[in-house]
Amino acid sequence: MSAIRHALTIKREDDFAxxxxxxxxxxxxxxESGxxxxxxxxxxxxxxWERIQRLMDDRIKAAGVQNCYFPLFIPLSYFAKEAEHVEGFAKEMAVVTHHRLIGDGQGGLxxxxxxxxxxxxxxxxxxETVIGAAMARWVQSWRDLPLLTxxxxxxxxxxxxxxxxxxxxxxxWQEGHTAHANREDALEETLRALEMYRDFVETELAMPVITGEKPENERFPGAVATYSIEAMMQDGKALQAGTSHYLGTGFAHAAGIxxxxxxxxxxYCHTTSWGTSTRMVGGMIMTHGDDDGLRVPPAVAPHQIVILPMLREKPEDEELLAYCEDLRKELAGRSALGERVRVLLDKRPGKATQKRWAWVKKGVPLILEIGGRDAAGGQVSMLRRDKLWNDAAKANFIGMPKDEFVAMAGAELENIQSALFVEAKAKRDAQLTRVSSFAEVEAFFAEDKRYPGWVEAEWVRPTGNELESVVQKLKALKLTIRNTPLDAEPxxxxxxxxxxxxxxxIYIARAY
Amino acid sequence: MSAIRHALTIKREDDFAxxxxxxxxxxxxxxESGxxxxxxxxxxxxxxWERIQRLMDDRIKAAGVQNCYFPLFIPLSYFAKEAEHVEGFAKEMAVVTHHRLIGDGQGGLxxxxxxxxxxxxxxxxxxETVIGAAMARWVQSWRDLPLLTxxxxxxxxxxxxxxxxxxxxxxxWQEGHTAHANREDALEETLRALEMYRDFVETELAMPVITGEKPENERFPGAVATYSIEAMMQDGKALQAGTSHYLGTGFAHAAGIxxxxxxxxxxYCHTTSWGTSTRMVGGMIMTHGDDDGLRVPPAVAPHQIVILPMLREKPEDEELLAYCEDLRKELAGRSALGERVRVLLDKRPGKATQKRWAWVKKGVPLILEIGGRDAAGGQVSMLRRDKLWNDAAKANFIGMPKDEFVAMAGAELENIQSALFVEAKAKRDAQLTRVSSFAEVEAFFAEDKRYPGWVEAEWVRPTGNELESVVQKLKALKLTIRNTPLDAEPxxxxxxxxxxxxxxxIYIARAY
Incomplete structure (x- = not known):
């Protein structure tokens, strides 16, 4: 692999993208894959992503939802049944038309x-369409409901x-699909999934979100109502990090559920669907990353602690490695956030500063550097990645007795998890501005602020042509309505x- | 859902398929999905499948292999680089040719x-091709090797x-892809993966297998050597349950690794690839299933114990359910096979015998039926699914004090895991017959045995036209050479x- 540079070359404030x-x-x-x-x-x-999958899957299973697997391919005829739904997707799909290749007579295929x-x-x-077809086979009586997949x-x-x-x-991604006896049950499930997403994203990704209903023009194709969790990135733009849809009986009519x-x-059943994807990883980067690279919340960090022995390719290394291996074992026996601590002893050869920087940029929550003197004195030297890093300030490393660190490691990881959430929420809240007229909206986003944030406004839901005019007015400013928050003040x-x-x-913002 | 029949209608000996x-x-x-x-x-x-994934993934990670994700789509040009490989796959691939649909003017798309x-x-x-392209970017120096993905x-x-x-x-499926500095290292990895598969399948799926090298005509397209684990199904046919390939430098030349x-x-690197798939689930069914349905080895059973309260839709049910819930909690706190016991309390309404049969057919290792008298007397009534089931013989249920069952539950599950392996291995070994001439092979498979098993023979690896003639001779009897076992006697x-x-x-058999 090519040599790893120390710091990033680009700062967030200079060019966020x-x-x-x-x-x-x-x-x-x-x-990029090519x-x-x-x-x-x-x-x-x-x-x-594997950490996200496991933690989300635990929540999905705890809600009584059962995992299945449905075909990758959907016959065109299935897809054509739900007119409004097709309309929303028809423009951007991969179409398989052949099932075999043949030589072109010139050495090609x-x-x-x-x-x-x-x-x-x-x-x-x-x-929705291919799972709807299965639901139509699986649901016969009210006793089969709710069907949660x-x-x-x-x-x-x-x-x-x-x-x-x-x-x-x-x-x-994961896509939940459920069928219910009536509107109330289906809406309850739609909102349960939304709340599951909020709890997941705030607890595990330390990413504050606003839960709410999307405006009509942003609904999932074919849905009666679409709800979302909306997060604010550090450039003030909104990221829709998960959605939950109440589909009414439209898909049930199309598939015969x-x-x-x-x-x-x-x-006819009332159905719902809800999904979150690898997009959440992007959201995590843009919420917690700093000018030194990524910061991963401990709950989803593949390694929560990395131990870096300062190897010198000398016989003393053996003693140092033994000390580090003991430390690794002790830490692996501790718990944090309800699970065993995930700790890696990085024994690879290489320069210590280069290895340290590689893990700083990967955002490992705690980095321990252990030199010969630390080992001899029963000490560790610890860096908390969530604290501001500064290449010059070696002072960011805190020395302490090994036993003290082992005893506090779990709590320290939990502290980092909360600290990242608190920091992100404070940043987000500071960039939420209340406005009381459209002129204020224009002024807010017209100003030469690079990362203005969102505005919070009040409205009456427009209908028909009114909505289209609102959408166009906002589009001219590159803005969208993110959602109407569920737990807003009157x-x-x-x-x-x-x-x-x-x-x-409503919340109005530029968005990803 | 339609009413569940009690027993299966078809016996293995009558029509295995x-x-x-x-x-x-x-x-x-x-x-079927439609x-x-x-x-x-x-x-x-x-x-x-989720249980299989988790247990296999633990083994893959323990070997230092790192999970990645590569694109679903492979450009035709990538695929055309490796001539022999394409030849092997070109006949059966799904080809995406368009990225949009449009109305056909008649309401269709x-x-x-x-x-x-x-x-x-x-x-x-x-x-191989798309991962090879990534490996070519990732590998530069001998220090980057081995690359294990x-x-x-x-x-x-x-x-x-x-x-x-x-x-x-x-x-x-899972597909492992690795790159190494030389032939020895790559071959070692190929055989490590094969041994990992043997251990996984025998330990977790309780399915005895023979590890060995496939004959030349059965090699993976483009491979220098292909190894397999071969299991015998109850109808005597062979199932290739996993393969590991040493690819030489062919793919490295094509992709520039x-x-x-x-x-x-x-x-040039020497590469390997190895894979196992949902096919293993089919193997598990055909190894352990009996005339009452599936039998799932406890290590991969989503529920290892199901508690069935004999509900009577009367006020007494409440007391019975409380007793069962206590039992569930106690069992969930016990361990078996190195993990917490997975236990389900099935409170759904329905007739007790119907529910019992549903779980028998699903192959849950231990079923507990609890009636009001059991609850009053602190008893449980237990059925071991691996023992022969007989609808008439209620005697298969064993009554015992609850505390006694809770104390022994973990060991009982471990017993079932071993018992299934022992039973399957005895069946397999009884159907392995040594022959010393091709006439014996013909006689063995010509006989009117429905499920003859395999023959074990000796040979010299044929080359060139010789191999083709051997393949054709066997094909006429619907036979294939499964593999040349690695640990065979001289x-x-x-x-x-x-x-x-x-x-x-060599082993010769009919195969799936």
Missing amino acids: QWYQEVISEAEMAE VRGCMVIKPWGYGI VPDPEARLEEPLIVRPTS NQWANVVRWEMRTRMFLRTSEFL QYQDAEGTQQ VAGECIFTGRPAVER | QWYQEVISEAEMAE VRGCMVIKPWGYGI VPDPEARLEEPLIVRPTS NQWANVVRWEMRTRMFLRTSEFL QYQDAEGTQQ VAGECIFTGRPAVER
Whole structure:
């Protein structure tokens, strides 16, 4: 691998987009694959995703939802059943048309014209249609409800402009799909999933979010209502980090998901779907990263503590390594955040500062550097990655007796987890500004602030043409309505678009 | 869901293939999806796969292999670089040619001719080519070696005849890919992975296997040597349950995977790949299933113990449920096979015998039925699923004090795990027959035995045209050479094909 530079070359305040790319590259999280719009997720990035999967999956299972696996391919005819849904996805899907290649007579290969599929297959952009077909087989009586399923899968949406983790043609996600007897039960499930996402993202990713309903123009194709969790990145832009949809009976009608109620009458199910994806990894980077690279919340860090022996390629190394191995074992026996501490002893050869910087950029919560003198004196030298790092200030390392560190390591990791959340929330809250007129919105975003944040306003939900005019007005300023928060204070003012007495609060922002 | 029948309708000895389908259907493991060659994996089947994933992944990580994720799509040009490899796969791949759909003017959808891809994309049948491209970027010096990667992914091979879990167009698997400095290191890794598979399958799936090298005609396309683990199903047929390939420098040449050695010379890497898939689930069914349905080894059972309260929809039920909930908690605190016991209290309404049969057919290792009298007397009534079940013989249930059961539950599960392996190995060994001439092979498989098993013979590896003639001779009897076992006794006889002094042992069998 090429030599690792020490610090990042780009600061957040100078070019946030370039900084983001550099963090991903220097932390060795992912890279372009050579396949259009698809990335390769490297061990450090995938390790974080595995942690996310495990912690989210525990929550999904605890809610009584059962994992299944459904086909990658969706026949065109399935997809065509749900008109509004197709409309929303039809523009960006990978289409399989052949099932064999054949030589082109010039040493190359081409799709075999004899092996054209009678019906093209779509690589799933989401699985409502194919899971709906299964639900129609599985649901017969009210006793079969609720039907609660989830799958972990890859999906493909043909994106024109891609950005690693945030928008890639192929991405990894979980998609929950549930069927219920009535609107109330389905809405309750939709909001349960939303709250599960909020709790997950705030607890495990230390990423504060606002839960709320998306405006009509931002609904999932075919949904009756779409809810989201919205996080603010350090450049003030919004990131939709998870969505939960109440689908009404539309998909049930299209797929024929019916049940016989207790009175013997055939009824259509009310369905929901909800999803989170590798996009959350991008959100984590843009929430916690600093000018030295990534900072990973301990709950999702593949290694929470890395021990770096200061090897000198001399016979004394053996004693030093034995000391470090003891330390590793002691730490691995401790707990933090309800699990065993994940600790790595990095014995690879290489210069100490280079190795330290590699782990700083990867964002490992705690780094221990152990030299011969530390070993002899029963000491450790500790760096907390969440504290501001400064190459010149070696003072950031704190020396302490080994036993003291082992005893406090779990609590220290828990402290880092909370500290990252508190820091991110303070940053976010400082960038939320209340406005009471559209002129204030214009002024707020027209100013020469590079990272202005969001505005909080009040409105009356517009209908029909009114909505389109609001959307266009905002679009001119590159703005979108993020959501109408669920737990907002009561409104008291006027709708910023119509001047009528307001009914709801909304957040307006630039967004990823 | 439709009413659950009690017993299976088909016995293994009457129609093994139909029995297999019935077990899958009655155990609610999987079903046809409506998408050609693709199945839906239902919660019970997927739960077993999740257990397999977790236990295999632990072994992969313990070997220092790091998980990554690579693109689903492989550009045609990547694929065309490795001639022999393409030859092996070219006949059965899903080809993406368009990235958009458009209305056909009659309310339907068709691929948009304006959105034809300049270069078609192949849905990965395996990832050597795309991972090779990444390895070429990642490997520069001998210090970067060995490079040890793995991914958990879906792959697609366009199969004409499919069978659930055993051969489906899309399937789930893990594929390990490694790069090494020389032949010795790569071969060592190839055999390490093979041994990991043997240990996994025998320990966790309780499925005895023979490890060995595949004959030349059965090698992975482009490989220098292919090794396999071969299991015998109850119908005497062989199932290849995992493979490990030494790829030489062929893929490294095609992708340009080079390193600078310690002397500063550019060298090509030696690569390996190894994989296991959802096929193992099919192997588990055909190894352990009996005429009452599936039997799941405790190590991979999503629930190891199911508690069935004999509910009567009367006020007494409350007391019974409290007793069962206490029992559940006590059991969940015990350990078996190095993990916490996985126990489910099945409180759903329904007839007790129907519920019992549903779990018998799903193959849960231990079933507890608890009636009001058991609860009052502090007793449990236990059924070991691995013991022969007989609907008439209620005697199969063993009554005992609750505390006694709780104390022994972990050991009982471990007993079941070993008992299943012992039983399967005895069955397998009884169906291995030594032969010393090809006439004996013909006689063995010509006999009117429905499930003859395998023959063990000796041979000299044929070369060139000789091999083709051997393959054809066997093919006429619907036979294949499974592998040349690694740990075979020394040979002493003659090659069954040529009469020359034999060099190796081989297994010959019908196969899935």
